[in-house]
Amino acid sequence: MKLQKLGKGQSGDVHLHKELTTGKLVAIKKMDYGTKQEKELVTKKITIMRKIFNLLRNKSSSPFLPVVEPLGFFQNEGKVKAFLVMEYCHNGDLKKYIDNIKKSQTKITPQLASEIFAQMAFSMNQLHANGIMHNVLKPEKVLLTENYKVKLLDFGLAQQLQIGLFQPPEFLRYERKDDKEKEITFGITIEKQQEVISRPIQTPAVDIWSFGVMIFQLLAQHHPFFDDKTEANISAGEFIYRVVNLQPAELPDHYPLKLKNLMK
DSSP: OEEEEEEEOSSOEEEEEEOTTTOOEEEEEEEEOSSHHHHHHHHHHHHHHHHHHHHHHHHOSSSOOSBOOEEEEEEOTTSSEEEEEEEOOTTOBHHHHHHHHHHHTOOOOHHHHHHHHHHHHHHHHHHHHTTOOOSSOOGGGEEEOTTOOEEEOOOOBTTBEEOOTTSOGGGSEEEETTEEEEEOOTTOEEOOGGGEEEOOOOOTHHHHHHHHHHHHHHHHSSOTTSOTTTOTTOOHHHHHHHHHHSOOOOOOTTSOHHHHHHTO
8 A cells, every 4th residue: 555655766756655464664666667778777776686685684693784675576567667665764865864954953963963874884884895885875875764773775787877966076077989078967877888988996985985975964964065055056077176176064063073073
C-alpha cells in the first residue's frame, strides 16, 4: 500500500509503502525500463547495490551495515517500469534533514552533529576497507535511520557520472573529443564514458572531500564555497576557481573551536 512520496531521484521517484501482511514499511523506487539503455542502467544499478550489500554482510562482524539493503525487484505488466524495493530509513536523507533545520531556524547541537559525523565516517571506512568507493556522495545519498545511524545509497555507475558541488574540483572538468576542455554545468549527466579522453584516477579521497563538504553544510546549512540561494547555477569554472584560490566560509560563532578546527 502506497503511503507517501519520499523523494525524486535522478532515475525515478521513491515512495513509502506498507506491506499489508506484515505491516513492514519499505521504500520503493520507480524507474524507467522501456528502452535497452534503461534496462541496462537499472540492471547495473541493482547488481552493484546487491554486490556491495552482500560483500559487507559477509565480511562484517557487526549486525549493522552502512548501506541500504535491497529487498526486491519487479516490473509492471508492460515491462516499461521497474521497481526497486529497499529498506526504509525513518529520518530521511541528510538534505531533507538540513532543509528542515533551515526552515525551523534551529541549530543542530554539536553532540548530535558529532554523532552523525562519526556515523558517516564509519560508513565510509567500512566501504574503503573493502575496496569500495561511493564516488557520488552528497546529502541526498546519505540516509538516516530512526536512531540517526547513517546508511549510504546509490553508488556511482561507470556509465553515469553525476557532476555536482560535492565532488572535488579535479572531477568537474573533462577533456572530450568534441571540445578540448569543456566546462560542465552542475547537474548535467554524462552517459557515455567512452567519449572522455582523460580524467583523474578516482581514489577514496573523492569520498573524503564530499564528506568534508557535507559536514560543513550540516553545521552551517550552506555550502562552504557558494551561497545556495543566490548562486544555485554557479558554473563549474567559477566553482573550481573558488576551491583552488579562496578560503572556505567560516562556521557560525556558536560552534566550539574543536568543530571549527575540524574543518581546517
